[in-house]
Amino acid sequence: MQNGELARSTQRLIQMLRPEHVGTAAQAAMTWFKPPPATLGRLGALEVRLAEGKREVKRAQKLRYRVFYRDGTAIADAATLLARRDKDAFDRICDHLMVIDHAAKPSMSGRQPVVGTYRLLRQEVAERNGGFYTENEFDIASLIDRHAGLRFLELGRSCVLPRYRNKRTVELLWHGIWTYVRRHRLDVMIGCASFEGTDPGRLALPLSFLHHYAQAPETWRASAHPSRRVEMNRMAKEAINPKAALHELPPLIKGYLRLGAFIGDGAVIDHQFGTTDVLIVMPVSAISARYIEHFGVDATRHAA
Template sequence: MSVVDPPTRAAGFRFRPPFAPNGMSQVIPALRAYSGLQVVGREALLDQEVLGRINSLEIRLATKAKHVRLAQKLRYRVFYDEMSATPNPVAYLSKRDIDPYDGICDHLIVIDRSLPANGRSRFGVVGTYRLLRQSVAAAHGGFYAAREYDIGGLLSRHEGLRFLELGRSCVLPAYRDRRTVELLWHGIWTYVVRHRIDAMIGCASFEGTNADQLALPLSFLHHHAVAPDAWAVRARPSRYVEMNRMAKSMIDTKVAMRALPPLIKGYLRVGAFIGHGAVIDRQFGTTDVFIGLPVASINRRYIEHFGPAAERHAA
């Protein structure tokens, strides 16, 4: 689930906490694992490594658990408070979007140094992205995207490459503009260079779970952006949703592009491919598509714009 663009809230959404009979046996240990949450002021974030800066905004790599918790709080505000995700017991009680991958991933955070250290804005974190390197994923059960897509063939076909999974991206509504997105991409590219990443993968989302209502953009992706055979990935059979819902001749390209979420549109612009088949994510209320982005296919002008040498992003 990734959102760096303004989502559309599902009409009539009401929260229903999904407490199973044995739910509390799972909640208590999980909350203990994330205990010790502190209210962290803006100043406490300033000891993090700064990767880039635009005016008052900075992109940093979180190095402390308490700052990962701030990213989780931000994700909760966007995915659950603003959008139509249904929290599990752990998320509901902690008001944080939590899953087991958080403990093994690296977390990019965007902070606004101009925010006052009071009220709800005291946390200072206005955007985040979660990064998972292949070497780490392999040691902890695999990539998150493997729950929805069969990526084993992709990894085996490119055994000598280093993969990075991108996910859980979100930005507060007031910061969903070009400068924040540029900082996030700058942080990602700095990380890619540092760890010598060869390809990026992940899932990007459409708001809503009715594929018929998304027929135009899904069909556009199927006809114009599906990965070549060497980079092909397919949704798992039990979760596969057909993307080819309209004939290519019926698609108005301009209208279809406008129907794409800005995040997906951004991925396509830098050279990304789309996997075969969409997947419905009931928990988050989204329709997901697989994104594959070989570093070698990224347009050079984007590297020059977002890369570490870009002066306007210099820390």
């Protein structure tokens, strides 16, 4: 570079670094680092999106309180009753998926109602913050160790308002999860799914069906902690009526099975929520091809 060119280049750099130009340059640079949009998809008036900020997380927590405590069988402590929100320490580190109905009557604050939600926790975030929620009930450490090269996502706190428990809402929730999985390049989904009730004897048929027909192969298997484990194998396989058993499965568990999920070994009684929990293990590689085609390999079916 000649002396004249060097001088001109130096002068241009000095000009860019002057106060009146710094803001403009920084703004231009920041356009290359825009965070991904919160909206993950739309289906008619319904939108699936990630909660942004504490206020939106509180909206998801209020929906969970309504479904789990007010209308469900969960037992609230004093703090939960006062707050009228289902919350725990994991909420701070999770992403929260919300379905919003833009055609519904707005609340007093002018916001459209949240009608469905899911809580999402990526492995790298869990490992920085003490682990997964699922570890309270199931020994998943060995499962993760066996697949050390894969990235896990925990699904939890799923709930939908009764009038929205239909194909459209569930499909949009799954579209949101699939978009999130593709965006973060995740490989395996895990989480607890629940039966209402804490008497496993009354759940003998569906629990036995899951044990005999949907148990994870050894490489994907994880067991309930011995101190909390409840036997799922309560009926012989030949005594099971599969059609009747499927009828008794909660819609969420049936949905997981249709996608290609496996079930862990043993169940756990959750007395706070009044449920019997089973472990869901769903490798992305095991998801039925027809569902991937339905939502699109790159989650394009209901893209916003």
